[in-house]
Amino acid sequence: MNTTITQAQINEYQKNGFIIIDDFLNPEEVAHWKKTIDKAVADRQGRKFPHSEVKTGESDGINADAEYFGKVFDQIINLWMTDKEVKKLILDPKIGKMATLLSESEGIRAWHDQSLVKQPWGNPTAWHVDTPFWSFTHREALSIWIALEDVTIENGCLHFMPGSHRDTKFKEPGISANMGDIFKDYPKYAMVDPVVSVIKAGSCSFHNGMCLHAASGNMTTKTRKAMTCAFMPDGSTFNGKQNVLPDEYFASLKEGDLLNNENQNPLIWHRSWE
């Protein structure tokens, strides 16, 4: 695993709101991640969250239009909670350190991981930002997106709008089925050609949750498998949204509470640990 982050990469990430890191995993590691994640996904039998019976592709209260969104990708969330081997891989402190350095935070907690499989002929992922869905409000939250198979324009690679992470707002736009609906809120970016993230299996990208991003549909007969994890800067507080929080924990929180429950949002890395 190549986890080195240079000052030049931090500068690039801070400027653009995303960064591509080639050869993050070597081919043996890719094979191990893929096998481990495939097993953990199969064990969940389609259950989208560890704490509920909602199936991937069903209406989940986050994305209401199940018919369309069910065919964007198979989304299995918080695999780390149901599989120890996945936990070792995705909550690795070395990845936490990368996320901390890039986001220039003091430390990083897991928000949620997710396996994202765009099936053959899967719908595109429309332009959106991530953080406004989440249960905390922080401009430096980010995600790692690891390609477990070669990702191409044909099978649904990510696209990013450079610099947009400093222009977007926290009002929740939802995610539309229509590719460009969000540009009604951000007309400047309707005129910008995005950066296309064609990457090999084992390469990854990090993107700021406020950076506009999207993925094309899968125009191939094979899957497009990715493993991702969203990270919350340590010290973030509850903003009243449920998102992926289990009912009981959600009910126990009031706005402004620190999100520091180790069973839900474990601290993965902190600068004080060095």
Ligand SMILES: O=C(O)CCC(=O)C(=O)O
């Ligand atoms: O994999 C995709 O199609 C979209 C992923 C995404 O939006 C994300 O990881 O934030």
Ligand SMILES: [Fe+2]
């Ligand atoms: Fe996203």
